Structure formats: C-alpha cells, structure tokens
Amino acid sequence: MRTNSIRLPHFNRAAEIRSSEIKLPAKVIISMSQHGGVPCKPTVSVGDEVKTGQIIGDSDAVMSAPIHSSVTGKVTGTTEIMNIFGRIHEALIIETVPNQVMSEDIEPPVIDSREALIAAVKKSGSVGLGGAGFPTHIKLSYDPSETRVDTLIVNGAECEPYITSDYRTFMEDGERVIEGMLLLMKYLDIPVGAIGIEADKPAAIRKMSVLAKPYKNITVYSLPSRYPQGAEKILVRNITGRTIGKGQFPVSVGCLVLNCSTVAFIGNYVKTGIPLIKRRITVDGSIVNKPRNLIVPIGTPAGDVMAAADIRVQPDRAYMGGPMMGQTFYDPETPVMKFTNAMIMFADTKEYTQTACIRCGRCVNACSMGLVPTDIEHAFDKKDIEWLKALHVELCMNCGACSYVCPAKRNISEKNQLAKLFLRENTSKK
Amino acid sequence: MSELLIEPSPHIRANTSTRKIMLNVLIALLPSVAAGTYIFGLRSLVLVVLCAAFCVIFEMLYNIITKRPQTIYDLSAVVTGVLLGMNLPPSFPVYMAAIGCFAAIVVVKQFFGGIGQNFANPAITARIVLMLSFGKYMTAWTVPFPFGKTAADAVSSATPLASPETMPSYLDMFLGNRAGCIGEVCIAALLLGGLYLIIRGIIDPLTPLCFIGTVALCAFLSGHDVLMQIMSGGLVLGAFFMATDYATTPITRLGKVIFAVGCGLITSLIRFFGIYPEGVSFSILIMNILVPLIDRYVRPTPFGTRKKEAAK
Structure with missing residues (x-):
C-alpha cells in the first residue's frame, strides 16, 4: 500500500550553484553535542591552542562521536548552546588565526576489517549529515550474527524545499559517494547498494547512474518527488517494499540507511583522514538575492553565514535546516552544527492565527x-x-x-x- | 540584527484557509443559485441572499452575546445560509426562513461549539425543522415560469417524486425546468459546481459517487426509473454539497464511503417505502449521528503496526 504524502513547492534556486568555501570566520562556536546521544566532554581547556582537525571533545559513551576543531586558533572561552533536542550543552569558543594548519594527527585510516571500519568511522566524528545527527558508527555496529543486512540505501531524496546540499554532493562528490558505498558494502558484507534520489533531480540521477554503471549491485532509484520521501521508513518502503515496524530500525528489515553526504564524507575520510570539520550548507530564503551552497567549518556562527549571503534586508525569521523540520533561532551566534544542511532566511513573515479545526481530514x-x-x-x-x-x-x-x-x-x-x-x-x- | 521570530516547524504553510475553502464552496453554489433565479424569478435570489444574511447576523449576535471571538469572517455562516436558501421552495415566507436560519446557526451550530464542532449539518437540520414545522409552505412548489407562461401564472404544483404521473422529461429534469426547491432543480448547474469542488480538491469525489451510486443501484434493483431517481429531489444537491460537509462526515476516506453508502441506502428506503416522498435530508441527518461511531472504528492503520492494534 502506498503511504500518504504531500506535494511541496521546491524553491531549489541553489541547485545549479557550485559550492564555494566561506571566508574564515573570526571565531567558531563548537557545541559538545553535535549528535543524538551522549554529549562530549571538552578535551582542551580555555587558553589552549588548537589546530584544524584536532580532537577537542570526546566521550567514553558508545552513543557518541568525537568532535574535532574545525579551525586553527585559540580556545578563548565556553558558552552554552541549545541543541535540536532542546537540551542545553557546553560549547567551546575558538578564535581563529590567519595561518590555518592541519593537525599532525591526521592520517588516512587503515581499514582491513569490519571492526577497523567501524572504529575509523567513529574516529572521524561522522554523524548523519541529513539532519538527524545520529552517530554513524552506531548504525554500522549491528551484530552481523543476529542481523542480516542485505541492502545499503543511500538517502539522496532531499525532499524539503530550498535545500540542495545533498544534490550538490551528488554533482560535486558523486565519486566519493560510490567509493564510500563500495567500502561499506565490502567490509560490512552488504551485497546490494541502492541510491534513492527524487525524480525532480534528473541530473543527479543521470550522473549517479553513470558512476554506478560498472557495479552491477548498485542501483539508482528515481523516487516520486513527494514529501516526506527522505524519511527513513518511507525510503525503505519505496525502495525495498519492506515495512519497518513500530519501534524498529531499518536494520530490523535488513537495510542500512545513510545520507548521501555522510557516505561521501566516509569515502573522503578513508582517503585523506580529514575528520568531520566542514560541511556543505544551502543558504537561501526570500531575502537572499543570490542563493548559495557554502562549505563552512562546523561551528561557524549564523551571523557569518548571513554576511556571506547577499541579503536584501535584515531577516525577521531564520532557521537551520529545511522549512518543514528546521529550527528557528534568535541568536546570530547560533553556530552551524554537523547536521545543519541549510540556513534559510525570511523577512515580512506572516504570522498565522489558529482557528477551529473544521475536521476536513x-x-x-x-x-x-x-x-x-x-x-x-x-x-x-x-x-x-x-x-x-x-x-x-x-x-x-x-x-x-x-x-x-x-x-x-x-x-x-x-x-x-x-x-x-x-x-x-x-x-x-x- | 533585527529581532528574529521563534516558531515551531513547519515554517511554510499551504496556501489555504477555512475562508478560502468556504469561498470555493460559495463559488461552486453560484451556478445553482443563478439557475434557480432564472427558473423561478428574482424572489428566489432575494430569499437565498436573505438566508445568508440572517445566518451571518445570528452568528455575529451569538458571538457578541456569549463574548466569543467573532467567527463570521470564515464565511461558513454564508455557506450555511445559501445552502438553506437553496433548499427552500421559491415562494417560502421570509420570516419562516429566518426561523430556519436561527435553528441552523444558533441551535445546530453554535450551541455545539461553532464551526467544526456541530455533529449535524446545520442546513439539513434546519430544512427538516422547517419541513416538520411548516410542511404546507415547504411543499408549495412553484411552476418554473420562464419555461411556462408568466410570473403571474406561478402556481403550486406537486413535486415530481410525489406524483409520478406529472413527471417532466429527462432533459427538463437535467436543466431544471420543473417544480422544486430553488437550488435543487437544475442538475446541470449542480454538477458544474460539484465538479469545481472536486477539481479544487475541496471535496472527495467518492462521497457523491457512492451516495448517488447507491441510490441508482437501489432504484435499479427495485425496478424504479434510475435516471429519474438520481435527478429527483435533493439528491444531487445533497450528495455534492451536504454529504461532503467536513464537520459532520467521517474524517477518513473509507469512513466517507461508508457514510455515503449509508446515506444512499436510507434515501432509497425512505423514497421507496416511507411516507415522505423525499429522503435525502433525513438520510444525511441520520448518518451525521453515526459519524462518531464510524470514526471510532474506521481508522487508518499506523505505519508498521498490525491492524488490530490500531483500533480504539
């Protein structure tokens, strides 16, 4: 049976705009809770000098991923930040220096087994880049003797309006997506790979089909452009026909679902060893003259992103994420998180008055x-x-x-x- | 940095509102009101407009007296008034129509909490109230004069359902050249409006299809003239505009089907076996009462749960 869905406007003005690096912000604010699960404890203290890619936060808990400094600079203070789950967490303020250098710790991981892969993914600080921020290594750490996962699903549906960062991942880093998939499929022993992309992105479907052609076990699926196509349960249903039961996860029905940008990151990480310190975000909205796809260091304050965007007037409403599920923020110091995929800004917002339910259904x-x-x-x-x-x-x-x-x-x-x-x-x- | 607004997601909303929905219903009713006016004369239009005005005034006064937020701007009272007016014979006395409007808006709608809270369709219930209170006036049918002679010749005539020997032709029935209520005679205009609502996504086509389909099937099985049964009385008006009312019909699609089939069955029973010539109003009212029951047992199956778990 088909699940219910709705049609949304796309507003994907940024789709064909090549990503560009943002100017180095004067400071970054890195929350110790960049993921669902247990927050990290800072491993550096105020006054310490840090290099790009150096670990600055970690936790012994399983449900956690280490946090790396996204810039070279000096830790000048701490502050508190509310994460998407509404909890307040500690954050480090790092003031940048003009001379950005990579940490000496950075080296490509050696992967020769399932365990080595999972350990490397954990070390990379990888979390779900599609918006949920679930630590990636947890998803990979299912017990293969109990759970048989036969399909790796790469989620490139990107069903929310405005956001084009996943689309740009396919267009700019499509090769990394395939490499990441091959690596995961090899060491996790997953026979089949699937890439799900909404039908309104024909260029991405074409490109990925060409890249996937040499691999018989990787298929690109063109999915109906209906919301919420990118929701894990809906994606698994539409690609495999399997239904994830209430309270279950995709691995319960033999599927491992990862966002395409996460897979591309893993593909890049095993080559370079550069942890999750930057990400691609879409900047758009009614007051943005030139929508952009920006590569920003994690922790870049919203104010710096706004400054990089060509905006007509000051916004009266801004949010991180898409217009359907994104979170509004009131503070220009609110930093970009690992899972932030877009920043959308509006002015002259209509405030809606709620009226009685008319039971229209x-x-x-x-x-x-x-x-x-x-x-x-x-x-x-x-x-x-x-x-x-x-x-x-x-x-x-x-x-x-x-x-x-x-x-x-x-x-x-x-x-x-x-x-x-x-x-x-x-x-x-x- | 100017002040930023904090709000829960989603941050965009569909371009729709209760008022827009009601406006669309009014647009859909226009052809029928126009046809009624053409067929029965200007008094029909005056009656429909007065009904709408009474309904708005009653709702406004009720909100003022009970110190509630003013709700007349959502246009639902206008829709109720127009529908009630369309359900009246052209010669119906104005003060009686006002009583009907009071029953519809104050008793049926506002006493139960206003828009969305009423369990019975206000226009249908008011029509039944008027039928039971002023039966003579409610069945004083006017002969359509543009097709007949002149306005002066407007005399009472029996409803086709009541006296089969005076049945008009199919074409006359379709175009509205017959006696009846202002808004129910011209099937062509009603279908036009109904089609508009379906195209605009305001109503689910399943409801009118199942309602009319059930009546047609019953008529066919019991040897009645199927086309005549479909076009007679208030069936088309009721099926497209009254059985599709949001507040008083089930919320799920399957529920809507059950509701519509039930309406069709009861209409047929009343028409073929009851003492009343017409059963559409009663059938809709009876099924209105069953809606909470239907909604309780007919629910969608939540994703990844088994069917029996879903029931409440």
Whole structure:
C-alpha cells in the first residue's frame, strides 16, 4: 500500500550553484553535542591552542562521536548552546588565526576489517549529515550474527524545499559517494547498494547512474518527488517494499540507511583522514538575492553565514535546516552544527492565527505514518494517556505535513511533539 | 540584527484557509443559485441572499452575546445560509426562513461549539425543522415560469417524486425546468459546481459517487426509473454539497464511503417505502449521528503496526 504524502513547492534556486568555501570566520562556536546521544566532554581547556582537525571533545559513551576543531586558533572561552533536542550543552569558543594548519594527527585510516571500519568511522566524528545527527558508527555496529543486512540505501531524496546540499554532493562528490558505498558494502558484507534520489533531480540521477554503471549491485532509484520521501521508513518502503515496524530500525528489515553526504564524507575520510570539520550548507530564503551552497567549518556562527549571503534586508525569521523540520533561532551566534544542511532566511513573515479545526481530514490524508493528527491534538489537550497510546503518537516523526496542509493553520505537528514528550514522561514513571 | 521570530516547524504553510475553502464552496453554489433565479424569478435570489444574511447576523449576535471571538469572517455562516436558501421552495415566507436560519446557526451550530464542532449539518437540520414545522409552505412548489407562461401564472404544483404521473422529461429534469426547491432543480448547474469542488480538491469525489451510486443501484434493483431517481429531489444537491460537509462526515476516506453508502441506502428506503416522498435530508441527518461511531472504528492503520492494534 502506498503511504500518504504531500506535494511541496521546491524553491531549489541553489541547485545549479557550485559550492564555494566561506571566508574564515573570526571565531567558531563548537557545541559538545553535535549528535543524538551522549554529549562530549571538552578535551582542551580555555587558553589552549588548537589546530584544524584536532580532537577537542570526546566521550567514553558508545552513543557518541568525537568532535574535532574545525579551525586553527585559540580556545578563548565556553558558552552554552541549545541543541535540536532542546537540551542545553557546553560549547567551546575558538578564535581563529590567519595561518590555518592541519593537525599532525591526521592520517588516512587503515581499514582491513569490519571492526577497523567501524572504529575509523567513529574516529572521524561522522554523524548523519541529513539532519538527524545520529552517530554513524552506531548504525554500522549491528551484530552481523543476529542481523542480516542485505541492502545499503543511500538517502539522496532531499525532499524539503530550498535545500540542495545533498544534490550538490551528488554533482560535486558523486565519486566519493560510490567509493564510500563500495567500502561499506565490502567490509560490512552488504551485497546490494541502492541510491534513492527524487525524480525532480534528473541530473543527479543521470550522473549517479553513470558512476554506478560498472557495479552491477548498485542501483539508482528515481523516487516520486513527494514529501516526506527522505524519511527513513518511507525510503525503505519505496525502495525495498519492506515495512519497518513500530519501534524498529531499518536494520530490523535488513537495510542500512545513510545520507548521501555522510557516505561521501566516509569515502573522503578513508582517503585523506580529514575528520568531520566542514560541511556543505544551502543558504537561501526570500531575502537572499543570490542563493548559495557554502562549505563552512562546523561551528561557524549564523551571523557569518548571513554576511556571506547577499541579503536584501535584515531577516525577521531564520532557521537551520529545511522549512518543514528546521529550527528557528534568535541568536546570530547560533553556530552551524554537523547536521545543519541549510540556513534559510525570511523577512515580512506572516504570522498565522489558529482557528477551529473544521475536521476536513487533510492532516489524516497527509500523514505518511497513518496517524490521525487532529485526534492526537484532542487527546493531548485532554491529557488522555490511553487515547494517545491508542493513537500511536510515538510514530510521529515531526515531518510537519499535517501543519502544512491545515486550513485552520493549527500547529498540529508541534502538538504531536508535546504529546510524545507527555506520553514518554508519563509512561516512564510507572 | 533585527529581532528574529521563534516558531515551531513547519515554517511554510499551504496556501489555504477555512475562508478560502468556504469561498470555493460559495463559488461552486453560484451556478445553482443563478439557475434557480432564472427558473423561478428574482424572489428566489432575494430569499437565498436573505438566508445568508440572517445566518451571518445570528452568528455575529451569538458571538457578541456569549463574548466569543467573532467567527463570521470564515464565511461558513454564508455557506450555511445559501445552502438553506437553496433548499427552500421559491415562494417560502421570509420570516419562516429566518426561523430556519436561527435553528441552523444558533441551535445546530453554535450551541455545539461553532464551526467544526456541530455533529449535524446545520442546513439539513434546519430544512427538516422547517419541513416538520411548516410542511404546507415547504411543499408549495412553484411552476418554473420562464419555461411556462408568466410570473403571474406561478402556481403550486406537486413535486415530481410525489406524483409520478406529472413527471417532466429527462432533459427538463437535467436543466431544471420543473417544480422544486430553488437550488435543487437544475442538475446541470449542480454538477458544474460539484465538479469545481472536486477539481479544487475541496471535496472527495467518492462521497457523491457512492451516495448517488447507491441510490441508482437501489432504484435499479427495485425496478424504479434510475435516471429519474438520481435527478429527483435533493439528491444531487445533497450528495455534492451536504454529504461532503467536513464537520459532520467521517474524517477518513473509507469512513466517507461508508457514510455515503449509508446515506444512499436510507434515501432509497425512505423514497421507496416511507411516507415522505423525499429522503435525502433525513438520510444525511441520520448518518451525521453515526459519524462518531464510524470514526471510532474506521481508522487508518499506523505505519508498521498490525491492524488490530490500531483500533480504539
């Protein structure tokens, strides 16, 4: 059965603009929580001089990835930053020096086994670059004796409007994507590779098809350009026909799903040994004259990104990520994180007034998870735990489709997140 | 740096609103109102406009008296008024129409919490209230005069469903050259409006198809004239504009199908076996009452769960 989806405008003005490096910012602010999971502890202190690529944060926890300095400079202080999960974490402020030098620790990893691959990926500081920020090595660390993974799916759907950073990865680093795939498939013993790209990016589909041609076991899939195509569960369903059960992960159905930029990063890392210190972001929005794809050091403050963008007027609303799932920020010091794929800016924003639900059912027909968002809103307002459980609110991935289509402009997806939190808090106590 | 607005995602919204939906419904009703005016004379238009005005005034007054936020700008009261007006015979007394509007807006809609909260379709319920209260006036049919003689000759006539021997031709039925309520006689205009709503994505075509389809099937199986049954009474009006009301119909597509088939069955039962010649209003009202039940048992299956887990 086909899952529900919605049609979104693309606004992909930045698609054919080649990536360029941003001017070195005067300082970077690097959060110790660049990923889902356990935050890192700083391994350097205020006053220390650091080199590009040097480890500055690490953790003994499994659910974590080390953090490297993205610049050469001096640690001048610490600050606190809220991450995408709403928690406050420590961050290091590093003031840059004009003479940027690479750390001596950087060397290409030696990979000869599954374990060596996973260790190298962990050391690289790799997290999901598509926006979720899940540590990559955790995804790779499934137990092969219990779980048989037969398909590596490279997620290049990029279904949110404006964002073109994954598209640029295919166009500029397509070879790295294939190299990364071959490496992962070889050492994780995955027989089949799949690259999923939305049909509205024919150039990327053509390019990757040509690159994948020598490899019989890698297929490029052209996916319908419908939102949320890039959601893991939807992607796995549309490429393999398999359904990931509630509370399960793609490996439960034999699939390993990685974002294309993550795979390209891994492909590059094994050659150069340069850890995750830079990433490609799209800068666009209604006030941006020339949309751009920028390669920025992790930790670059939003203000520097704005300065690099040619904007007409000062924004009154800006967010990191796409317009459907991105997070608004109010502080120009808010830094680019490892998982930030875009920065979008607007002015003269309309503020919507919520009106009564008219039971039109648009949210029901929009929900790819088969939920009834309007009922979840009612159940949450009533604080009805049993009802919320019966409505399977935990399945909501905050894709925002319900709020998008709502004619009464209700913030349904926001309510869903509150409902998830409420349910979690009230079930864990017992 | 100017001040930045913080808001939950998503940061873009579809270009739609309750008012735009209602405006589209009004646009879709225009051809039928125009046809009714052409067929029965200017008084029909006056009656429809007055009904819309009464509904808006009642909703406005109710909101003022109960100190609620003003909701008349969403145009839903206008839609209710126009629909009610279209459900009245052309010669219907204005003060009675005002009573109908009061029943629709105040009793059926606002007493239950306003837009989206009412369990019964306001226009349909008001039509039934008027039918039961002023039965004589509700069945005083006017002969369509542009096709007949002159306005002075406008006399009462029986509804085709009530007296089969005076049945007009299929073409007359389709174009509206017959006695009936202002907005229900011209099938061509109703289909035009219905098609508009389907194309604009306002209504799900399944509802009218299943409703009319069920009546057609019942008529065929019981040996009635199928085309005549489809075009008679308020079936097309009800199927496209009343059985598709958001608040009073199921929220899922399967639920909508069950609702529409139920409407078709009850309409057929009343028409073929009941004491009333017409059953569309009653069928929609009865199915309105069943909507919470349908919505409770007909739900989409959440992704990756088994069907039986999904029920509540």
